[in-house]
Structures are given as structure tokens and as C-alpha cells.
Amino acid sequence: MGLAERKEREKAELKEMILQAAKKIMLKHGQEGLSIRKIANDIEYSPATIYLYFKDKDEILHELMELGFLKMNKYMTAAFAEGDAVQRIYLIGEAYINFGLENKDWYDLMFSSDKPMKHIEKCREDWDQGMMMFDFLANTCKEAIDRLSLKSQDERILALQLWSCVHGLVMLAHSERIEIVEPNQKETLIKKTLDCMLVSIFDK
Amino acid sequence: MGLAERKEREKAELKEMILQAAKKIMLKHGQEGLSIRKIANDIEYSPATIYLYFKDKDEILHELMELGFLKMNKYMTAAFAEGDAVQRIYLIGEAYINFGLENKDWYDLMFSSDKPMKHIEKCREDWDQGMMMFDFLANTCKEAIDRLSLKSQDERILALQLWSCVHGLVMLAHSERIEIVEPNQKETLIKKTLDCMLVSIFDK
DNA sequence: TTTGCATACTAAACAGTGTTTAGTATATTT
DNA sequence: AAATATACTAAACACTGTTTAGTATGCAAA
Numbered sequence: 281m282g283l284a285e286r287k288e289r290e291k292a293e294l295k296e297m298i299l300q301a302a303k304k305i306m307l308k309h310g311q312e313g314l315s316i317r318k319i320a321n322d323i324e325y326s327p328a329t330i331y332l333y334f335k336d337k338d339e340i341l342h343e344l345m346e347l348g349f350l351k352m353n354k355y356m357t358a359a360f361a362e363g364d365a366v367q368r369i370y371l372i373g374e375a376y377i378n379f380g381l382e383n384k385d386w387y388d389l390m391f392s393s394d395k396p397m398k399h400i401e402k403c404r405e406d407w408d409q410g411m412m413m414f415d416f417l418a419n420t421c422k423e424a425i426d427r428l429s430l431k432s433q434d435e436r437i438l439a440l441q442l443w444s445c446v447h448g449l450v451m452l453a454h455s456e457r458i459e460i461v462e463p464n465q466k467e468t469l470i471k472k473t474l475d476c477m478l479v480s481i482f483d484k
Numbered sequence: 485m486g487l488a489e490r491k492e493r494e495k496a497e498l499k500e501m502i503l504q505a506a507k508k509i510m511l512k513h514g515q516e517g518l519s520i521r522k523i524a525n526d527i528e529y530s531p532a533t534i535y536l537y538f539k540d541k542d543e544i545l546h547e548l549m550e551l552g553f554l555k556m557n558k559y560m561t562a563a564f565a566e567g568d569a570v571q572r573i574y575l576i577g578e579a580y581i582n583f584g585l586e587n588k589d590w591y592d593l594m595f596s597s598d599k600p601m602k603h604i605e606k607c608r609e610d611w612d613q614g615m616m617m618f619d620f621l622a623n624t625c626k627e628a629i630d631r632l633s634l635k636s637q638d639e640r641i642l643a644l645q646l647w648s649c650v651h652g653l654v655m656l657a658h659s660e661r662i663e664i665v666e667p668n669q670k671e672t673l674i675k676k677t678l679d680c681m682l683v684s685i686f687d688k
Numbered sequence: 689t690t691t692g693c694a695t696a697c698t699a700a701a702c703a704g705t706g707t708t709t710a711g712t713a714t715a716t717t718t
Numbered sequence: 719a720a721a722t723a724t725a726c727t728a729a730a731c732a733c734t735g736t737t738t739a740g741t742a743t744g745c746a747a748a
């Protein structure tokens with residue numbers, strides 16, 4: 281019965297080819313420049329073939345999004361290993377911002393675009409990996425609240441506060457709005473601002 | 485010489501018609517659903533005519549963006565009138581978030597989409613109204629820093645910190661990512677988080 | 689009044705987009 | 719060998735922004 285298995289493997293291989301082509305095109309031409317027809321052209325199949333492997337474009341974007349989380353995890357390794365909760369929050373913040381700044385297209389897919397999320401709606405799946413990330417942050421916040429006996433009781437509110445701060449910073453950087461604060465100082469501004477955020481919460 | 489004037493007035497009127505149609509369509513079908521052809525259809529002219537009044541679609545989005553700032557100013561009236569700097573920051577924060585939550589499409593145009601900004605690049609204009617808003621916030625921050633003698637010396641960093649916080653919160657709400665913290669609690673979560681943000685900075 | 693010209697506008701085309709349908713080869717099973 | 723299932727695609731549909739070439743209309747000078 282090796283035949284059915286071979287067929288299945290070949291199906292999986294073409295699916296993977298589509299995904300790899302999509303990734304390549306997105307990294308070269310951005311999320312806006314990614315089209316079904318470009319993918320089809322790249323893998324030398326017709327556009328209609330893509331739809332035998334993916335329901336629609338949103339599903340492709342959703343699978344790319346999941347690859348993005350794998351990439352982000354690599355930025356987080358130092359943070360995951362840190363024992364001290366407060367120090368861990370600092371490391372998470374830095375890693376999050378570094379990832380966001382260095383991987384605009386991945387970041388937008390994971391945290392900004394609503395297209396991969398539309399696929400979730402259609403399929404009633406969850407935003408698994410994002411949820412895991414948030415829970416990890418919230419747990420770290422709980423540790424920090426206990427250790428520093430902070431006024432803030434709710435660790436999920438504190439986690440949302442931290443997330444909003446860094447998300448806002450990354451988004452302003454991406455959309456070039458940060459340039460108006462001080463031109464050509466993006467990197468420095470972001471580092472300073474992140475520091476102020478964390479200090480104002482933990483280092484009073 | 486009333487003729488030339490009448491002609492000019494008629495040109496301005498059609499330009500305004502285009503803009504009003506664009507606004508109407510954007511509010512009904514969102515920014516994604518706004519197309520040159522829909523505008524043309526609405527005002528009963530051909531799509532090509534639009535290009536006699538606007539360079540491209542980005543210029544239309546840019547002019548809509550400026551209308552958005554007028555709308556936002558209405559939310560800010562109470563904040564503008566407030567005498568106390570710290571209280572003013574609280575009011576600005578609330579107004580900003582209310583505007584953002586109640587006017588997703590306007591907000592995206594003003595603070596997230598890069599399309600109206602592309603027009604700025606092409607024309608070497610500035611992001612005037614956004615800049616004015618930021619300066620107003622920064623000036624208020626300077627007052628607050630002086631009055632509370634806060635550690636934070638740089639009012640523009642503090643302003644960026646505040647802006648990032650509320651911008652991040654609004655963007656997470658728009659992209660439904662906030663749902664994962666606690667489903668169907670969006671409004672409450674945002675209010676609580678905004679409060680924590682401001683308290684952690686000013687009320688230590 | 690007639691000619692000439694600028695203005696205002698548009699039909700149609702170009703080059704894209706996501707997606708669907710109907711049909712064709714190829715390979716497997718009966 | 720015939721029937722069937724699989725894998726794939728050409729072509730179409732309904733859109734998108736934008737450009738080009740051409741057509742009326744109205745005004746001004748001859």
C-alpha cells in the first residue's frame with residue numbers, strides 16, 4: 281500500500297511548495313505584492329491549482345502567519361530562559377520590538393492584518409500561537425506583580441498594557457508616523473521609549 | 485470677468501462631490517471597499533474624470549485623512565479646554581481612544597494606512613495635522629513633567645510613550661486581537677488598561 | 689458668422705487582482 | 719479493454735487603478 285502514501289506525500293510536497301513560494305514572494309514584494317498568480321507562476325502551475333490545496337488566499341496568509349510565530353520564537357529564546365520575572369519582561373519587550381522592526385511583513389501578518397484572521401473566523405479555529413504568547417506574558421506578569429507587590433492586581437490587564445505599548449511602538453515605526461517626533465532617529469527613539477515604559481511600570 | 489470664476493467654482497464643486505462620494509462609500513464599505521470606479525458611478529461620471537481632479541487614489545485618501553483630523557478635533561474639545569496638564573492628558577487619552585474605537589476607517593486612514601502617506605512622499609508635504617496633535621501632546625507633557633517633577637526629562641519621549649500606548653490599544657481592538665485576552669469584554673478591558681497606563685506614569 | 693482652439697469629458701484598453709467552471713489528459717481500478 | 723478517479727488547466731467572471739486617444743461642447747478671435 282505504498283502507492284496511497286506516495287500520493288499523499290506528493291500532495292503535501294506541492295502544498296509545501298506553494299507555501300514556500302508564497303513566503304519567498306512576500307519577503308521580496310511585501311504582503312501587498314503577494315498574489316495567487318505570482319505563486320502559480322513561481323511554482324509553474326496554473327492559478328487554479330492553488331485552490332486544490334488551499335481554500336482561499338486567506339488560508340495561505342494564515343499558514344504564513346504561523347510560520348511567522350516560529351520565527352518570533354527564535355527572538356524570544358533568551359527571554360524564555362530568564363529566571364527573574366521582571367528581567368524576563370524587559371527581555372520580552374526588547375525581543376518583541378526587535379522582531380517587529382526587523383520583520384515588518386511577518387509582523388503585519390501576525391498582529392495587524394485582518395486577512396489571516398478572516399480564515400480563522402471561517403474555520404472557527406483559534407489564534408493559538410498568539411494566545412500562547414499572551415498567556416506566557418500574563419504568567420510572567422503575575423510573577424512580577426507578586427514579587428514587587430505592585431498595585432496592579434490583574435495580570436492580564438498588565439499584560440495587555442505591555443502588549444499595547446510595544447505593539448503601538450512597532451506600528452508607529454512601520455507606518456513612518458514615528459518620523460514626525462524626530463527624523464532619522466527611529467532606532468534611538470524606540471529604545472528610549474521602551475525603556476521609559478518599563479521603568480514607569482516596574483521601577484518606581 | 486465672472487466667467488472664469490464660475491468655471492473655477494464649478495471645478496471646485498466637482499472636486500468636492502468626488503470627495504463627498506469617496507467619504508460616503510468609505511463609511512459604507514470600508515477603506516478596502518472604496519474604489520475609483522464606485523466613486524465615478526456614484527457621481528455619474530466616468531472613472532477617467534476622477535483623474536482630472538486628483539492625481540491618484542492616494543491623493544483622495546490623503547484628503548479624506550485631513551477630514552478625519554477635523555472629526556477627531558471634535559472629540560478633543562473638552563481636552564483642549566482643560567487647564568490642568570495631567571488632567572488634560574487623561575482627557576486626551578480618553579478622547580483619542582473613543583475616536584479610534586468609534587471611527588475605525590477614519591482612524592486607519594490617519595494613523596495606520598500607508599496609502600495617504602505615499603501621497604505625502606510624492607509631494608514632499610508634511611503630515612501637518614498629525615504633527616500639530618503630537619506637538620500639543622508634547623507641550624502638555626512638558627507642563628506635567630514640570631508640575632509633578634517626574635523623572636522623565638524628555639517630553640517628546642513621554643509623548644511618544646503615551647501615543648504608543650493608546651495607538652497600540654486601538655489597533656489591537658481594531659484587529660480583534662484583544663478578544664483573546666477576554667472575549668466580549670473589549671470596552672471594559674480598554675478602559676481598565678488605559679487607566680493602568682496613565683496611573684503607572686503619573687500616579688505613583 | 690465662421691473658424692479655431694481650449695476645455696471637459698469618456699470609451700476603451702492595459703495590466704493587474706481573486707476565484708470558479710468546465711473540460712482534458714493521465715493514471716488507476718475493475 | 720473499459721470505466722473511473724485524480725490532477726491539472728484554459729478561459730471566463732467580476733473586479734481593481736490608471737492611461738490613452740478621441741469626441742463633443744463652448745468660448746474667442748478673424
